[in-house]
Amino acid sequence: MPRPNILFITTDQQRFDHLGLKGLRAIDTPNLDRLGREGIHFDRAYCPSPVCTPTRVSLLTGRYPSSHLAYTIGVTPDPFPGPTLPEILGGEGYHTALFGKTHFVRRADEARQMAGGVDPEPSFFRSWRGPYLGFEEFEGSKGHTTNNTPAMHYRAFLEDAGVDFRPWFPHLRNEYDHHACGSWEIPEQVHDTEWVAGLTRRFIRRQDPGRPWFCWASFQDPHEPHLCPEPWYSRVRTDAMEVFEGYREGEFDRKPEVYRMCHRKDFGSLNDWVGAPAALNGAVREEATVPSCFGEPEKDARRQAALQATLGMVAFLDHRLGTLIRTLEESNQLENTIIVWTSDHGEMHGHHGLWGKGIAAFEDCQRVPLLVWGPGHIRKRGTVPALANLVDLPRTFLSLAGIAPPQEWQGADLRPILKGEAEAVQDAVLVEMRATRSTLNQHTLITDRHKLVVYRHTEEGELYDLQDDPDQYRNLWADPEFGEIRGRLLHRLARFHMEREPVGPPRISFA
Numbered sequence: 001m002p003r004p005n006i007l008f009i010t011t012d013q014q015r016f017d018h019l020g021l022k023g024l025r026a027i028d029t030p031n032l033d034r035l036g037r038e039g040i041h042f043d044r045a046y047c048p049s050p051v052c053t054p055t056r057v058s059l060l061t062g063r064y065p066s067s068h069l070a071y072t073i074g075v076t077p078d079p080f081p082g083p084t085l086p087e088i089l090g091g092e093g094y095h096t097a098l099f100g101k102t103h104f105v106r107r108a109d110e111a112r113q114m115a116g117g118v119d120p121e122p123s124f125f126r127s128w129r130g131p132y133l134g135f136e137e138f139e140g141s142k143g144h145t146t147n148n149t150p151a152m153h154y155r156a157f158l159e160d161a162g163v164d165f166r167p168w169f170p171h172l173r174n175e176y177d178h179h180a181c182g183s184w185e186i187p188e189q190v191h192d193t194e195w196v197a198g199l200t201r202r203f204i205r206r207q208d209p210g211r212p213w214f215c216w217a218s219f220q221d222p223h224e225p226h227l228c229p230e231p232w233y234s235r236v237r238t239d240a241m242e243v244f245e246g247y248r249e250g251e252f253d254r255k256p257e258v259y260r261m262c263h264r265k266d267f268g269s270l271n272d273w274v275g276a277p278a279a280l281n282g283a284v285r286e287e288a289t290v291p292s293c294f295g296e297p298e299k300d301a302r303r304q305a306a307l308q309a310t311l312g313m314v315a316f317l318d319h320r321l322g323t324l325i326r327t328l329e330e331s332n333q334l335e336n337t338i339i340v341w342t343s344d345h346g347e348m349h350g351h352h353g354l355w356g357k358g359i360a361a362f363e364d365c366q367r368v369p370l371l372v373w374g375p376g377h378i379r380k381r382g383t384v385p386a387l388a389n390l391v392d393l394p395r396t397f398l399s400l401a402g403i404a405p406p407q408e409w410q411g412a413d414l415r416p417i418l419k420g421e422a423e424a425v426q427d428a429v430l431v432e433m434r435a436t437r438s439t440l441n442q443h444t445l446i447t448d449r450h451k452l453v454v455y456r457h458t459e460e461g462e463l464y465d466l467q468d469d470p471d472q473y474r475n476l477w478a479d480p481e482f483g484e485i486r487g488r489l490l491h492r493l494a495r496f497h498m499e500r501e502p503v504g505p506p507r508i509s510f511a
Helices: 030-038 052-061 085-091 107-114 152-160 192-205 257-264 270-274 280-287 303-330 390-400 480-499
Strands: 005-011 040-046 095-101 137-141 181-184 213-218 226-229 337-343 370-373 382-389 429-434 441-446 450-455 461-465
Touching (some): 005 390, 030 370, 052 390, 085 095, 085 213, 085 390, 095 192, 107 137, 107 152, 137 192, 152 192, 192 303, 226 303, 257 270, 303 337, 382 429, 450 480
Parallel strands (some): 005 213, 005 337, 040 382, 095 137, 095 213, 181 226
Antiparallel strands (some): 337 370, 429 441, 441 450, 450 461
């Protein structure tokens, strides 16, 4: 069989349980469910970091954030880490493309990076379509629903469509509402979801059957602001929605202080908590913009509309996935294409009184959907409990293409699971969350049953039994009864860090 095509689809901030496969009843996700039923649904998949840039660069480089150094949002590593996955695939004959969101660098640096270090004029994106970071073809956008103004190739698309897009983007009127939730007036035909799907369909149709391809379709939804176009917003069955439980009084009392900071949306005491001098390496400058989940009373009051909009966005995405599958079928490429669907991180959605993603080490934001489907290459297995991390995907893609990975790549190869040759390939996965450069650094180790959370600058920590306490209400870190388990997991974490060190060149002589 020829080398497989790979259609890699990412959403932004999609919860792991927003799938029909996970019992979701308020919307239908037939195409996502098909991927999981006829392929593999990894029910225990995690992101390498629960914020955008670190995970997205891990998906490009096969390395954890502590290795590639794009450790949080608002960071631009210089030089950019490589080699990238599309560079390697392109060097082996693959046609590579990326459509949609990037966020591999600081937002303000994105267009500058694409234009070779200079700030381009808007007209630049009318003629330039790559190459970019190894992608032979590229068309991009930025922002989520209404939290930005249209830019890059997406703005050119809207202009060419002849529509007046100013009413849909309140930044253009200085009327932006971060807490907006509900229906959005933008027609679905010019929404970012259709734009990315349309670019991807056209890419698939014009491929040379003699050349394999790798296409990353990178959608912005269902990231907040929680706004969804019609008819998808109104199609949600609101009577079947299950709103997440909010804050339980006192539930953060036995957790590290950072949870109370998140809930208060106040990191003013961060330096005191970590015992850092007030001016340590810019810590004071960073603390006001800690990327994390927060308590949002205004959004709590709109939680029903927020969930309805999010679910509507997921249903919209599922429908466009169906159009991509049909395009593969119509172009006779279905049997030789592997489809992978995931998200860069999750979303708290009001659970535990928090919204967004980040430093609170809950399953809600660390765990992600991961579906792999390919009738000619992937064994039908349905839902599996094997642990996976998104940092595993680049190595896995190369393995499926018959290409050796770089020695510095740190992810595991999931191919034995995909081929039905193994039930699991790892007994633990890691989530890193370095929110600030000098103070707030958290590592989470996850095994089949337990979750261990350690911090760089404090003796406080977390330990949960995910089997008995899946929502992580009871922190067992200081419980003497669980001292032996905590010690064993700390030892496993130390070994994990040693295992992911680069192998290096072979030793061929005594000295």
